[in-house]
Amino acid sequence: MEANLSKTKLKRKASSQRGSSRKRVKASFTSAESLPWKAVSKSVGSGLEEDDGILELEEVDDVEVIYENTDRGRVVKFNVLQTPDDESLGSDEEPAHDHHSPSEAIEGNESHSPPLCTFDSAALLPDWRHFTLHPHILQVLHSRKFISPTPIQSKAIPPALSGRDVIGVAETGSGKTLAYGLPIIHHILSRPRSPTNQRELQALILAPTRELALQVSDHLNAFAKVIDGGVKNEPEEADLTARELLSDKPGVSVRQHGYHVPLVSIAVLVGGMSVQRQRRVLNRSVDVIVATPGRLWDILEEDEALVNQIRRLRFLVLDEADRMIEAGHFEEMDKILRLTRRQSKRDEIEPESGDLSDAAGQPTRDSMQTFVFSATLSKELQRNLKKRSRHKSRTKGDHKPLSTIDDLLLRLDFRDPQPDIIDISPSDGAVSTLQLSRLECLSSDKDVYLYYFLLRYPGRSLVFLSAIDGIRRLLPLLELLNLKAFPLHSQLEQRQRLKNLDRFKSTPKAVLLATDIAARGLDIPAVDHVIHYQIPRSADVFVHRNGRTARAMQKGFSLLMCSPEERRVARSLLAKLGRREDDFPAISVEMTLLDDLKARIQLARQIDLQQHKVKKQNHERHWLKDTAEAMDIELDPDFMSASEDESNPSRRQQKRTETKTASLKAELRELLSKPLLARGVSAKYITFGSRPIADDLVEGNVHETMLGLKRTDAGDDLVAAKTKKPKVKKGKKEPEEWSGVRS
Numbered sequence: 155m156e157a158n159l160s161k162t163k164l165k166r167k168a169s170s171q172r173g174s175s176r177k178r179v180k181a182s183f184t185s186a187e188s189l190p191w192k193a194v195s196k197s198v199g200s201g202l203e204e205d206d207g208i209l210e211l212e213e214v215d216d217v218e219v220i221y222e223n224t225d226r227g228r229v230v231k232f233n234v235l236q237t238p239d240d241e242s243l244g245s246d247e248e249p250a251h252d253h254h255s256p257s258e259a260i261e262g263n264e265s266h267s268p269p270l271c272t273f274d275s276a277a278l279l280p281d282w283r284h285f286t287l288h289p290h291i292l293q294v295l296h297s298r299k300f301i302s303p304t305p306i307q308s309k310a311i312p313p314a315l316s317g318r319d320v321i322g323v324a325e326t327g328s329g330k331t332l333a334y335g336l337p338i339i340h341h342i343l344s345r346p347r348s349p350t351n352q353r354e355l356q357a358l359i360l361a362p363t364r365e366l367a368l369q370v371s372d373h374l375n376a377f378a379k380v381i382d383g384g385v386k387n388e389p390e391e392a393d394l395t396a397r398e399l400l401s402d403k404p405g406v407s408v409r410q411h412g413y414h415v416p417l418v419s420i421a422v423l424v425g426g427m428s429v430q431r432q433r434r435v436l437n438r439s440v441d442v443i444v445a446t447p448g449r450l451w452d453i454l455e456e457d458e459a460l461v462n463q464i465r466r467l468r469f470l471v472l473d474e475a476d477r478m479i480e481a482g483h484f485e486e487m488d489k490i491l492r493l494t495r496r497q498s499k500r501d502e503i504e505p506e507s508g509d510l511s512d513a514a515g516q517p518t519r520d521s522m523q524t525f526v527f528s529a530t531l532s533k534e535l536q537r538n539l540k541k542r543s544r545h546k547s548r549t550k551g552d553h554k555p556l557s558t559i560d561d562l563l564l565r566l567d568f569r570d571p572q573p574d575i576i577d578i579s580p581s582d583g584a585v586s587t588l589q590l591s592r593l594e595c596l597s598s599d600k601d602v603y604l605y606y607f608l609l610r611y612p613g614r615s616l617v618f619l620s621a622i623d624g625i626r627r628l629l630p631l632l633e634l635l636n637l638k639a640f641p642l643h644s645q646l647e648q649r650q651r652l653k654n655l656d657r658f659k660s661t662p663k664a665v666l667l668a669t670d671i672a673a674r675g676l677d678i679p680a681v682d683h684v685i686h687y688q689i690p691r692s693a694d695v696f697v698h699r700n701g702r703t704a705r706a707m708q709k710g711f712s713l714l715m716c717s718p719e720e721r722r723v724a725r726s727l728l729a730k731l732g733r734r735e736d737d738f739p740a741i742s743v744e745m746t747l748l749d750d751l752k753a754r755i756q757l758a759r760q761i762d763l764q765q766h767k768v769k770k771q772n773h774e775r776h777w778l779k780d781t782a783e784a785m786d787i788e789l790d791p792d793f794m795s796a797s798e799d800e801s802n803p804s805r806r807q808q809k810r811t812e813t814k815t816a817s818l819k820a821e822l823r824e825l826l827s828k829p830l831l832a833r834g835v836s837a838k839y840i841t842f843g844s845r846p847i848a849d850d851l852v853e854g855n856v857h858e859t860m861l862g863l864k865r866t867d868a869g870d871d872l873v874a875a876k877t878k879k880p881k882v883k884k885g886k887k888e889p890e891e892w893s894g895v896r897s
């Protein structure tokens with residue numbers, strides 16, 4: 155504690171030295187302990203008067219902290235500088251040192267240095283020490299307990315730091331964001347800062363969906379802010395996080411608590427947020443833009459200055475590159491990528507209009523690094539990308555309209571003749587900590603089986619459906635059945651989408667009903683189960699959907715629900731993944747419970763139908779009234795009172811519907827309050843307290859919603875798959891494979 159406090163003090167004093175770079179070095183030390191510390195009295199009112207574990211407080215002034223790269227790795231040195239008193243003794247000599255860290259020395263100028271710290275990376279983060287990352291990054295890694303780099307980070311960071319282009323393919327949840335993000339942050343922290351303090355755009359990160367873009371910026375923002383000490387300033391708009399940008403009064407709460415000017419300023423440009431606000435953020439200048447192509451192009455069309463900045467980018471990143479096409483961003487992507495290409499006589503793709511040089515006649519930067527990352531990028535495409543970067547001669551096909559991700563990526567202008575391709579993705583796309591499984595049932599029974607699964611294995615479950623209609627149908631059913639369910643699809647407003655994601659993230663036993671908008675990149679902590687309510691339309695989508703669970707070496711479970719009609723598609727999916735049916739063991743189901751569950755589902759459906767009717771009737775009445783008001787027409791008072799009149803047939807009908815709904819709800823409540831009893835369990839045991847239920851209840855062994863069944867993980871209830879189907883003689887009908895739930 156003592157040392158910590160002392161070092162914080164040292165840090166503050168050291169950073170305050172930045173303005174006095176003309177002081178001379180009086181003495182150098184290799185350990186903070188050897189510095190001339192002075193005891194400080196604990197001032198009254200500081201809250202430190204009582205001896206609550208703090209023995210002594212010390213401080214040291216006029217110390218400069220220097221990092222040096224040596225054979226032994228990065229070492230820290232402490233220079234004690236001349237004090238004003240010393241200086242009064244007279245000396246006009248040049249200082250012995252600048253205030254440059256080794257990384258600054260590389261750039262040869264003053265950098266955006268964060269507050270200097272005594273962070274000992276060799277001791278605290280031995281696995282990161284070979285990366286020569288900026289000390290501030292190491293400090294954040296340590297504070298986040300990212301003790302070791304993930305395999306993709308180990309492989310991608312060194313070439314990225316050394317200026318290479320990188321194509322990184324690694325399984326979902328393996329830390330790809332920081333694999334490309336840390337080299338970018340390192341570069342920005344280490345580069346010279348403009349004398350006017352104006353930031354110059356360094357990196358553009360393109361992501362296919364709004365949620366992913368917001369998440370990437372959140373991830374990187376953790377490394378962009380001063381984490382300890384430092385001067386507090388008014389908030390910079392460019393540093394507001396995505397969520398603050400969305401709030402009604404952005405920044406207000408932040409201002410109240412004081413704020414740090416960010417070391418790296420990151421702006422998010424995505425649809426569904428105010429364009430004006432995003433433009434204002436850009437006007438204040440930023441280091442990094444994270445954007446979806448659609449919104450970025452909208453802004454670029456009216457912002458020549460930004461166009462010029464994009465032409466001089468230092469880093470271009472395509473995250474989840476292969477998804478851009480699916481997300482319908484093809485055209486915008488192509489236009490944006492054109493801006494990042496070099497202008498040269500040999501350049502095979504002409505700009506759509508005009509000259510590629512900017513207003514100042516500055517050419518496109520040749521030093522741009524390109525990073526392309528995804529969990530799924532075919533081997534063939536990787537080979538082609540490499541070939542293409544070597545042979546940039548004009549080919550006939552280049553002017554054809556783009557149609558596939560391959561076309562698009564092949565038009566990237568890698569500056570590196572040999573981009574480093576790092577593919578450490580498992581060949582079948584499966585993450586080692588992920589348990590795959592399947593459940594075969596009739597389409598009409600999927601709701602019951604899903605409900606069974608959610609009750610039997612409570613946890614955070616992400617259910618993928620292929621259409622929004624399915625979500626709209628299932629959501630009220632699950633809500634009526636008292637499950638915490640949230641929807642996520644493209645027809646929800648952006649604000650609502652983020653709110654639902656946040657709710658799902660913060661509720662341990664919740665269900666997110668999502669379309670494939672949520673399949674890629676979303677990093678939701680601790681998703682226990684991914685359920686494919688319908689077969690995904692491609693092997694890649696399957697891999698990415700599954701990637702929402704089993705992240706960062708955590709366990710995860712994936713259930714593929716398959717109806718007879720989907721079987722053919724399922725087979726081809728397995729073939730594409732190079733998997734066999736045995737890799738997908740069936741999940742065993744306690745059949746005796748299904749009838750009870752079906753009764754609940756049917757009641758919930760009836761209630762939903764009735765509620766829908768009431769809503770529709772109300773809507774019609776209000777519509778007529780609102781339309782009449784809007785058109786300044788007076789409705790016949792008799793008509794109005796008739797619609798409220800209890801004897802009016804339509805009003806009576808509505809009353810009947812409401813009464814029926816109330817009674818169905820009461821019935822459902824009654825059903826939901828009854829315990830579900832597994833086979834061989836008698837209800838009397840529960841009330842009479844005899845074995846096995848009572849004892850088990852006491853021991854907490856009985857599943858909370860299904861008595862007689864112990865709580866298990868879904869992965870414990872798998873049965874090996876049937877590998878061979880019985881042969882069926884010609885002319886004979888194939889035996890029924892799915893009998894479904896009895897109605």
Ligand SMILES: Nc1ncnc2c1ncn2[C@@H]1O[C@H](COP(=O)(O)OP(=O)(O)OP(=O)(O)O)[C@@H](O)[C@H]1O
Nearest residue numbers: 300302303304326327328329330331529675677706
């Ligand atoms: N070195 C590390 N040590 C521990 N956790 C890490 C490390 N690097 C990243 N993480 C965490 O791992 C999780 C997954 O990271 P990230 O979202 O970057 O994965 P991804 O490979 O981009 O996944 P996807 O392909 O699904 O987009 C995040 O919560 C991140 O904070």
